[in-house]
Amino acid sequence: MIYLDNSATTKPYKEVVDSFLKVSTEYFGNPSSLHSLGGEAEMLLNRSRETIASLLHVHHKEVIFTSGGTESNNLAVKGCALSKKNIGNHIITTSIEHPSVTNAIKDLEKEGFEVTVLPVNKEGRITKKQVEEALTKETVLVSIIHVNNETGAIQPVEEIGEMLKNHLNASFHVDHIQGIGKVPLRMDTIDLCSLSAHKFHGLKGNGILIAKNGVKLHPILSGGDQEWTLRSGTENVAGIVSMTKALRMTLEKSENHLSNLLQLKHYLLDELEQIKGVFIHSYRNQSAPHIVNFSVPGIKSEVLVHALGTKNIYVSTTSACSSKRKAPSKTLTAMGVTRAQAESAIRISMTYSTTKEEIRLFLQEFIQAITTIKEVTR
Numbered sequence: 001m002i003y004l005d006n007s008a009t010t011k012p013y014k015e016v017v018d019s020f021l022k023v024s025t026e027y028f029g030n031p032s033s034l035h036s037l038g039g040e041a042e043m044l045l046n047r048s049r050e051t052i053a054s055l056l057h058v059h060h061k062e063v064i065f066t067s068g069g070t071e072s073n074n075l076a077v078k079g080c081a082l083s084k085k086n087i088g089n090h091i092i093t094t095s096i097e098h099p100s101v102t103n104a105i106k107d108l109e110k111e112g113f114e115v116t117v118l119p120v121n122k123e124g125r126i127t128k129k130q131v132e133e134a135l136t137k138e139t140v141l142v143s144i145i146h147v148n149n150e151t152g153a154i155q156p157v158e159e160i161g162e163m164l165k166n167h168l169n170a171s172f173h174v175d176h177i178q179g180i181g182k183v184p185l186r187m188d189t190i191d192l193c194s195l196s197a198h199k200f201h202g203l204k205g206n207g208i209l210i211a212k213n214g215v216k217l218h219p220i221l222s223g224g225d226q227e228w229t230l231r232s233g234t235e236n237v238a239g240i241v242s243m244t245k246a247l248r249m250t251l252e253k254s255e256n257h258l259s260n261l262l263q264l265k266h267y268l269l270d271e272l273e274q275i276k277g278v279f280i281h282s283y284r285n286q287s288a289p290h291i292v293n294f295s296v297p298g299i300k301s302e303v304l305v306h307a308l309g310t311k312n313i314y315v316s317t318t319s320a321c322s323s324k325r326k327a328p329s330k331t332l333t334a335m336g337v338t339r340a341q342a343e344s345a346i347r348i349s350m351t352y353s354t355t356k357e358e359i360r361l362f363l364q365e366f367i368q369a370i371t372t373i374k375e376v377t378r
Contacts, residue, residue, distance in 0.1 A: 002313045002358045007149050007178060007291055007349035010201045013249055016242045020203060023238035031235055032224065041237045048237075048244040055247055058187050058210055064227045065240050068207040069177040069196030070100040075209050075231065076173045076192040077104040079217035081113060081141050087169055088138035094118045094126055094155070095334040097145050101175055105143070114138070123283050124153035124335045128160050139170045147179035150318055150331045150347055151282050152291030154183055161189030171215055181250035182261070182290050191215045195247075197239070201351075202246035206239040253352040262289040264350060264359060271363050277370075279341050281332060290351060293332070295344040299373050304346055307369040313362055316347045 003011065023044060029037030031045045046060075053060040066072045081091060093105055095117050109115055116134045118126045131142060142164060146157050157174050164172045173192035176185055181200045187193060192215060197206035211217055211230070223232025272278050272294055281293040296304065301317040308315055318329040328342035337345075348362070 002362055004348045004350060004354070004358070004362060005314050005316045006351040006354075007199070007347065008316055009198045009204065010351055012198075012203055012242075013201045013246060015249065016202055016246045019245050020238045020242040023241045027237065031237055032226070044241050045235055045237050048240045051244050052208065052247060055251055056187055056210065059213060061228065062210050062212055064209040064211055064231055065235055066207040066209055066231055067205055067233075067236075069098075069175075069194055069199070070207075071231075072177075072194035072196065072207045072209040073098065073100040073173075073175055074104045075217060075220055076194055076211070077101055077141065077143055078108060078220055079230070080171050080173065080192060080215065081108050082111075082218035083216040084140035084169070084171070085111075085113075088136075088140040089113045090116070090136050090138035090140065092116045092118065092131060092134045092139060092142045092170075094120060094144055096120055096124055096148050096150075096153070096331045097143070098149060098175055098177070101143055101145070120153070120334050122336050123286065124148055124151050124281075124331065125286060126155060128156055128163055131160050132163055135167055135170065137169075139167065141171050141173060143173040143175070145175040145178075146185060147176075147183050147288045147291070148331060149178045150291075150329055150345075151293045151335070152178075152288035153283070154179075154286045154288060158186050158189045161186075178291070179288065180247075181254045182258070183288050187212075197243040197246060200246050200250040202243040203239055206236060206243045208243075250352075257352045258289065261350060261352060261354070264354060264356060265289050265292060267356060268292050268348065268359050268363075271359075275367060275370075279337075281335065281337060281341075281345065290349055292348045294346055294348075295337075295341040296346075296370055297338075297340040297344050299344050299370065301344050301346055303373060304344075304366075304369055307373065308362075308365060311365045313365055315362075316349070317345060318347065 027040050029041040031042035049063045050060045053063050118130045144155050161172050164170055171191040174190045175194050177196045177199055180195050191212045193210040195208040198204040217230050219230050221232045279295050332342040
């Protein structure tokens with residue numbers, strides 16, 4: 001099997017699964033319980049929070065555990081905006097956000113918030129100047145994805161964050177879900193940061209929201225006031241412990257193997273550029289090292305996905321959240337890509353275990369699939 005859909009989800013590390021099983025069976029107490037079993041679970045929870053804070057260079061009280069990236073984004077966007085509705089009602093975002101941000105902001109529009117959606121250029125990027133010019137006295141939130149999940153385009157969020165330090169009413173949220181472990185991010189330049197465990201070889205159902213000291217959030221879940229009263233619900237201690245291990249292992253691999261991943265991306269791009277009829281939508285610069293998006297107009301993307309699947313090669317079309325919808329990618333459309341190209345787009349997303357031989361075999365089968373499909377459809 002050649003798995004090249006790591007932006008949709010990653011295979012959990014063995015050590016992560018082992019940690020989850022051990023904690024689930026031996027430390028299954030509720031961390032809010034007063035007895036010793038609950039105390040042991042609470043100790044593991046606190047230790048995980050401190051480890052994650054150290055890995056991300058933030059304070060442990062700034063770490064909020066959630067059920068995943070969607071909840072982290074919703075808590076950041078809705079929680080921040082609703083807590084500031086007495087200050088202002090303006091939100092700035094981009095045209096290429098993940099649906100968990102886009103739809104959360106649409107909900108806020110129904111509550112009376114005004115939204116500025118910044119267009120991207122042909123590379124799928126915005127500029128600091130665009131954000132600066134969109135700011136008003138009413139702006140309370142700026143929410144920008146760091147690494148686009150479809151094309152890998154990197155937004156200049158650190159530069160934008162430095163500029164926003166002069167606009168005290170505007171909190172800055174960054175969806176860092178696709179960037180963690182692949183594209184470094186200085187946490188001191190942002191106020192809110194969303195992460196999801198299953199994007200860095202953890203288990204599904206766990207996420208993190210970093211909420212910097214001084215940022216107020218309105219809870220979106222009511223209950224027992226866990227997670228600094230911001231996220232009620234009994235904590236998934238086994239998932240949190242295993243997520244902590246996954247984050248540590250991924251960041252270690254990033255330190256040692258990031259340059260190898262970048263070389264692999266350039267090899268893939270070099271080879272794709274030689275194939276007649278292929279249009280590439282991911283750029284070499286200001287783009288993540290693990291994502292390459294391209295298309296073959298005239299061949300529907302789902303046809304290629306299924307053809308490669310018969311060879312046990314797994315790739316994707318758009319984001320996993322949107323892949324079963326018939327509409328073309330809104331990210332590619334926002335970049336000015338033609339409908340024919342958007343409808344035939346394929347995303348390759350790699351990780352640190354991906355090998356050059358796997359990419360070579362993918363290219364071989366990809367070329368064969370194109371040839372076969374064109375012969376059949378003549």
